[in-house]
Amino acid sequence: MADPPNNPHDAYFRHVLEQPVNAAGELRAVLPPAVAERVDWDALELQSCSYVSPALRSRFSDLLFRTRLDGHDAYLFLLVEHQSRPDPLMPFRMLEYTVRIWNRYIAENPKTTTLPAVVPLVVHASPRGECWTKPTELAELIDIDPDTRAELGDHLPSLRFLLDDLTVLDVAALHARDLTAQARVMLVLQKIAAGNKHLGEDLLTLVEDLLTLLAAPGGTAELECVVTYILTVSETGESDLDPLIEQLGPHAREVIMTTADRLRAEGEARGEARGEVRGEAKGRREALLELLSLKFGGVPATVVSTVGDADSAQLKAWSARVLTAGSLDEVFRG
Known part of the structure; x- marks a missing residue:
């Protein structure tokens, strides 16, 4: 897994979604369909930077992708929130990160007279299964009387981030998404693995994805990542994975036991x-x-x-x- 992990959720999330082919499925699933159709997914490229401060990296993990939208430069900023209690200041943080992305773009393109679109997405994965209840729009954070807010209107800063709250989705909804096997396994595990004592049974719906993952180049190492995450965050031991192992075969059993x-x-x-x-x-x-x-x-x-x-x-x-x-x-x- 790339970079020293702040926590196992962060390490696994980054390991999977820093690969553009995996991130594309997640981003397509959350973006408005009309916008997703206009994104150049083949040009999606991970940017080597982080906009989350070191003090917050135990709570958030961020990935920035550059692409083209309607032929123009655009950025897709993906941030995952692992805490059971969502950050009430998230809209402000996303504005901060957006401004930093623009500042970097200006530094790299000093003659520019326009700014690229930055689309922010927050993926919320609560270990306790608590759904997101905090604001997703910057205007909601501004402490002002509603009538005054209406009068000021567009004079107040506005930013609304996209939210993918895994806690309100059922596993069937994740199965229905057009995702790579690697991304689907990761998102399902982010949703159900923490503290789970029954993953040997609960993951049987992912057998096909796990077999696809295992058969791909580097599949053994990838299954090791999956098993490491499972045995780190869940309460399922290797013996409890027998129902799953029976479906995956002897090679998977060897990988799981070795891990x-x-x-x-x-x-x-x-x-x-x-x-x-x-x-x-x-x-x-x-x-x-x-x-x-x-x-x-x-x-x-x-x-x-x-x-x-x-x-x-x-x-x-x-x-x-x-x-x-x-x-x-x-x-x-x-």
């Missing part, structure tokens, strides 16, 4: 690393308390508590101060 073993080993390694860190900190605490006791006599309970809450860096700094400090206060100053 499960890898994830288990990685989890154990992370656990051991955390254990080593905790063990090191425990040793530093014990050593510091022993030094304090030797130099200053009895150690008050408040000091023991303070040492118990400190991290390794702080413990190291305090231990160094013990050598020159004339009192407990000097050790713990600042």
Whole structure:
């Protein structure tokens, strides 16, 4: 998967939809049909940039595609929102991102006297299944009396983003979309996988798509991505996938079992690393308390508590101060 993931939803979403052939199906499904017919889908090209600030990347993932609309430059800005509680300021954020896209376009085309169309789309995938209830239009965010809003009319900024709320769609609706197998599997999983204990049964409707995915070039690696996502976000274990495995065949079984073993080993390694860190900190605490006791006599309970809450860096700094400090206060100053 490209780029270090902020969360498994983000990593899987980007991995699939950063491929224009997969993104095209999703975008066509949400754009007004008359507009979708006028987009040059063959020219759809991923742009190497992100407009979401680092502080927000644990909540949102964004992809920008450039294409032609009626023969003119145009951009399709696709953003996914993974949180169970939708961002009430999303229309403002989309305006910010749109302006940044225009600024970049002006920098690349300094003689331009026009701006390209930017069509913003938000895909909402709530792990808790909560539908989008927040504004989709910028005007709704402006705190103003309705009568005054009507009087000002077009003098107020206006932007409405397209919303694909997966929580209000049933799986049959996703099956009905003209999507690649890879995109359909991903969108269905974004909708139903989180916390699900029964994916072995629930994914039987995707057998044909999974077989298509597995038979394509790089299919083994792609199935590994699917299984990694399933075993990371759901409560379905590899043994619970038996109904699905029976339909997919022995090669899929091998991929699933190998991926499960890898994830288990990685989890154990992370656990051991955390254990080593905790063990090191425990040793530093014990050593510091022993030094304090030797130099200053009895150690008050408040000091023991303070040492118990400190991290390794702080413990190291305090231990160094013990050598020159004339009192407990000097050790713990600042």
